[in-house]
Amino acid sequence: MTTSQIFPVVLCGGSGTRLWPRSRATRPKPFLPLVGDTTLFEATLARCDRSAGFAAPVVVTGAAHVDHIEAQLADPAGSQVIVEPSARNTAAAIALAALRLPADAVMLVCPSDHHIADTAAFRRAALAAAGLAAQGWLVSIGIEAKSPETGFGYLQRGEAIDALGFRTARFVEKPDLERAKQFVASGDYAWNGGIFAFGVATFLRELAAHAPAILAAARAAVAAGRSEGHLFFPDAEQFAQAPSISVDYAVMEPTGHKAMVPADMGWSDIGSWDALHSALDCDAAGNAHKGRAELVDCRNVLVDSDGPRVSVIGLDDVVIVVDGDEVLVTTHAGAQKVGKLHGAANQ
């Protein structure tokens, strides 16, 4: 479908508090083995590795995460790591990567803190998206919307393009529950999971058209940047000029060339402890545990302990996390409030 090389562009952004206390400011979510034995970051790289035909990855991150990334990159020397001098949101981060890649390359932009159970389905979608990107489309991989989530943005499907995907009729902000139900029922909507395929030249042209200040700042930051082995440090003063806008707002909504490739690939943003629980292999009663645990008369209980044995009696739909000096016990429904706990908010 395309002869361009596909470069994974892996975004390793902020820390987040919703998986506290396992995730901490100094040990953010992408670098934890939340599902299985590999971290979400390692799994993101493995999905796009060279054996599957991808080019060497470009990781865009902040200085705080570089040590984690160096420790978890399978092939540091064969990768590029762009160290953002400040966090300026996704449009600027992707611009840095685009400016460090060949103009005829295709970028596959991937968040590093999501879980995708079906790697083959992901790769099929990525190849289709890259094919459309090579034709000049700015492509979202649309996550099949299986439930009326109100925490995600949605993509409305337009007319088909070849056999590869569809025009994106529009981006929809996080809807209320009623609209979310309508979206799911219609079958015409997908979740916006933040996975994109862009031709480098196309992306830079559209950025120039719709968010020129971001492109200018990124270009100046790269021009004045410096390399250290596989690390690249954009200039801090120049990069600080970039408006902090997501790629959705800066490019995807305004562009007239947006497309989507629907994908059903066991995706989860692992956005809370109950979402993580859903992504794990559980026993017949819905229970799962990491670390030592004894569960009696429990259903849908997740235990994740870094040491102490956890004994649980009689609970349903609960997550229990032991992490050093912090213990969290929350209902699934309460998991949305984890980020507001004193421990999570005051790290």
Next chain:
Amino acid sequence: MTTSQIFPVVLCGGSGTRLWPRSRATRPKPFLPLVGDTTLFEATLARCDRSAGFAAPVVVTGAAHVDHIEAQLADPAGSQVIVEPSARNTAAAIALAALRLPADAVMLVCPSDHHIADTAAFRRAALAAAGLAAQGWLVSIGIEAKSPETGFGYLQRGEAIDALGFRTARFVEKPDLERAKQFVASGDYAWNGGIFAFGVATFLRELAAHAPAILAAARAAVAAGRSEGHLFFPDAEQFAQAPSISVDYAVMEPTGHKAMVPADMGWSDIGSWDALHSALDCDAAGNAHKGRAELVDCRNVLVDSDGPRVSVIGLDDVVIVVDGDEVLVTTHAGAQKVGKLHGAANQ
């Protein structure tokens, strides 16, 4: 009512597993500050202290507990500690104490692992019971039965004796729920809490009549025993001959001289984590905690942590205990099963 001195006889028996993991084989329930800052053992002694007119206490215990007792006795030198060479149940334990006390004394037999909120009510009941004991009655303090518990024995009230108490019509084994409800509704029954007042000579006479083998073994063990300061060690070989029978079976059921003094004194046997929760001061939502805790959207939640902060969201009627290498999370209803957990059963 009586001029006999009242000697508290404090029984410190086996370890129990129902308050695991806070209670452990090496750190049994009587010696833990479960309610407030004093341990149950310390509180038992304080209820019967000299300022309230009681004589020096006699503690009957096993060798494993002596260090705890020495550390928590307010006045070791002024107390007697009888160290049982083996556990032979309550009739033999009380016999040892009786044989080490003056024949005209009154014993007030107290378990050391119960909580009594109303000390004044306890002392009033103890004085009335001692008054009856001095008249030759074997007296139970009957705990006002506030709910149809099936885990306790019951005492049926007979005719009044003076203004002090009542004859005990009969001892009733743990009833089923239907009978327990009838008992509570009738108002004629009290719980058997294992608190007794006996004249020493009366007790030994009744023991001789109804359980002579126990008396013989205890007498021989005391005769061949040895003192070490305030510690007394009955002879092991002789004491091992004593049948292992509770004082209820051995003496109280068969005797024709049993009486009871009803008492409403905020008693709890702290027989499980939910019972402990009921005995604690709670906030308006029914929550209580020891150690660092943050409770969000919780009702009737007890947190007891020896170190880590415990953050809880959205739970009702749950107890959470953190104790070193063990974490327990149980519903109130599930608390009865704590003793069967691997951690509790295999200490």
